[in-house]
Amino acid sequence: NATRLYLGDDAYEAVYFGTNATNGIANTFSFFGTTWRSAFVGSNGVLTFGAGDLTYMPSLTAHFGMPRISTLFSDLNPSSALSNGIFVEVLGEGADLRFVATWDSVPFYGIDQASRGTVTAQAALFLNTGSVRIAITEIGGCDFVTCSGAIVGISSGATPPDFSQT
Numbered sequence: 398n399a400t401r402l403y404l405g406d407d408a409y410e411a412v413y414f415g416t417n418a419t420n421g422i423a424n425t426f427s428f429f430g431t432t433w434r435s436a437f438v439g440s441n442g443v444l445t446f447g448a449g450d451l452t453y454m455p456s457l458t459a460h461f462g463m464p465r466i467s468t469l470f471s472d473l474n475p476s477s478a479l480s481n482g483i484f485v486e487v488l489g490e491g492a493d494l495r496f497v498a499t500w501d502s503v504p505f506y507g508i509d510q511a512s513r514g515t516v517t518a519q520a521a522l523f524l525n526t527g528s529v530r531i532a533i534t535e536i537g538g539c540d541f542v543t544c545s546g547a548i549v550g551i552s553s554g555a556t557p558p559d560f561s562q563t
Contacts, residue, residue, distance in 0.1 A: 399484035399499070404440040405476045406506060409449035412438050414496045414524060415487040424487065426496065427527040428464055429553035436522070438485060438498050440476075442469040442547075444520055453506070455548045461556040468498070468520040468531050470548040472506040479504045479515065487524075495530075496522045502535065514538020 402410050413435040414424035425432045428446060437449035446464040455470040475483050481501035489495050502515040514537035521530040529551055536547075 399486040399497075402438055402475075402483045402485060404438070404483055406474045407440060407451050407453045407472075409437045409439040409445070409451070411435050411449065412485050412496075412498075414522075424494065424496070424524050426522050426524050428522075431464070436466075436496070436498075438483060440483065440503075441473050442471055442500055442503075442516065442518060443467050444498055444522070455546045457548070457556070457562065460548050460550065461552045461560075462554070463552070464554040465552045466520050466522070466529055466531070467548045467550050467552070468500065469516050469518045469533055469536070471516070471546070473500065473503045473516060474506040475500070475503045477504045492523070492525050494524045496524060505538075 404410060414426060416423050423434050425434055433446050436444045436446055438444055439450055441453050443450060444466040452459040453472045460467055460470060480503045484499045484501060487496050497519060499519045500516055502517050504515045515535060517535035518533040531549060
């Protein structure tokens with residue numbers, strides 16, 4: 398039973414990871430040594446921790462500037478009539494207990510959104526193991542301008558000392 402988030406262009410919403418059905422204690426997620434009870438789901442393909450982010454132009458500075466999971470960090474517009482929406486849910490149990498955020502056919506922002514294509518991507522945060530799974534099943538109609546700056550990855554909130562842009 399996924400919950401739809403009604404996010405506008407360049408927006409975010411805080412979403413809690415729910416509570417344990419057995420003991421009523423809040424579910425948490427350990428990310429780079431910090432334990433979180435919630436994440437901010439952003440319209441531009443990101444999950445952030447501690448604060449939301451309105452950044453719509455992906456950059457390494459923005460990506461590494463705060464703890465985040467960039468599922469497909471790009472200028473997306475879930476409020477478009479072409480979008481199926483952004484959904485969140487908690488699934489599974491035990492080691493498979495996970496918080497899932499899905500961007501379902503969310504178009505890239507632009508004047509002619511129909512020709513710029515859409516993104517379908519998902520981030521799964523395994524609450525009891527701290528693992529992250531990113532899946533991208535669609536990047537449609539992507540031209541060089543739209544997709545050349547898109548970022549996929551995770552960040553602790555600091556640029557790794559051995560990082561090299563490729």
